[in-house]
Amino acid sequence: MKWIADCVIVRIFSVPLLLLLGLMFVHAAAYKSMAFRFNGQDYVPIGDWARANGLHCVWLKRGDEMVATNRATRLVFDVNSHYVEINGVQVALSFPVANQKGVALIAQFDLEAVVRPLLFPERYVTPKTIRTICLDPGHGGKDTGNRVGWQFEKVYTLALAGELRDQLKKAGFDVILTRTRDAYVELPDRPALANRRGADLFVSLHFNATEEGRGQVAGPESYCITPVGASSTNARGEGSDHGPVPANRDEDESLLFAYQIQKSLVGNLNADDRGVRRARFAVLRDARMPAILIEGGYMSNPFESKQIYSAAYRRQMAQAIVKGILAYQRLTLPSPPSISLPKNHPAKSGGKSSANQ
Numbered sequence: 001m002k003w004i005a006d007c008v009i010v011r012i013f014s015v016p017l018l019l020l021l022g023l024m025f026v027h028a029a030a031y032k033s034m035a036f037r038f039n040g041q042d043y044v045p046i047g048d049w050a051r052a053n054g055l056h057c058v059w060l061k062r063g064d065e066m067v068a069t070n071r072a073t074r075l076v077f078d079v080n081s082h083y084v085e086i087n088g089v090q091v092a093l094s095f096p097v098a099n100q101k102g103v104a105l106i107a108q109f110d111l112e113a114v115v116r117p118l119l120f121p122e123r124y125v126t127p128k129t130i131r132t133i134c135l136d137p138g139h140g141g142k143d144t145g146n147r148v149g150w151q152f153e154k155v156y157t158l159a160l161a162g163e164l165r166d167q168l169k170k171a172g173f174d175v176i177l178t179r180t181r182d183a184y185v186e187l188p189d190r191p192a193l194a195n196r197r198g199a200d201l202f203v204s205l206h207f208n209a210t211e212e213g214r215g216q217v218a219g220p221e222s223y224c225i226t227p228v229g230a231s232s233t234n235a236r237g238e239g240s241d242h243g244p245v246p247a248n249r250d251e252d253e254s255l256l257f258a259y260q261i262q263k264s265l266v267g268n269l270n271a272d273d274r275g276v277r278r279a280r281f282a283v284l285r286d287a288r289m290p291a292i293l294i295e296g297g298y299m300s301n302p303f304e305s306k307q308i309y310s311a312a313y314r315r316q317m318a319q320a321i322v323k324g325i326l327a328y329q330r331l332t333l334p335s336p337p338s339i340s341l342p343k344n345h346p347a348k349s350g351g352k353s354s355a356n357q
């Protein structure tokens, strides 16, 4: 009989509920009017946005670092930073977090292109069965990729791809590779193969190197396509063309995919988190499926390079990538068919639990 009691309670509270709805409407109107304009972008107060989405928001360091939390979610915003930490993973924003007279602000653009898809994935993912995965070992043949001492990036991307192919096949996926030997493959041919073969996911594999801070800079980075109208995280030489490319059609799913991969790599390898980043790489631009590029670590870092050159570590890295793929796959599963319940059953009248993850 509990559901009858619930119905009575709903009736008793119906007037206050209407008042609450009215207040929410007024609040929404006020929230809209609180837009700030910087660098040609609309910014909104993080606190207002967080409260409207059921998150509790406080300064961790007044004026510098703000945290928004609920039972399932923790977001950390650093003023002037181009990154937001989402449940422990750094994710690149297109515009920096700002502080206007003590009010922390985020670009509306980033709320829509980054924060919302990661917080409410079920609204952005089309249910789909993932069968075929296209792996793209970076470089090959005359293109060595990064070269550190006598070590060539192209050797280790191929070795990682082989390990990953074996593990993915064991997990039940079909796998295609853009190259299986030390051969040169043009960049546009790589996503073109994935498109032609109807791959459900595209994963380009690379290893990084840097001249500056060789001893300090380490850790994986996961890239997905840059949103239309924004600059890439590494915009060097990209030019000013920020228009749409075919991969923008799947940009929300690619972001969710990159996020799951980065989270798994950092968590399972205990590596430094260099973040989910955005780029219009040639191998990503034309992909017609969720597509990412993994920089698995820095060959220029004396410690990390030893790991990259070790088959045992690459096996662990492949395991972490498989776990990330399975985590992304769980997001794409069709929702279970709803069980038919009697009319007025409490499970029917009860509110949905928080969608935040």
Ligand SMILES: [Zn+2]
Pocket: 138, 139, 145, 146, 153, 205, 206, 207
């Ligand atoms: Zn590379």
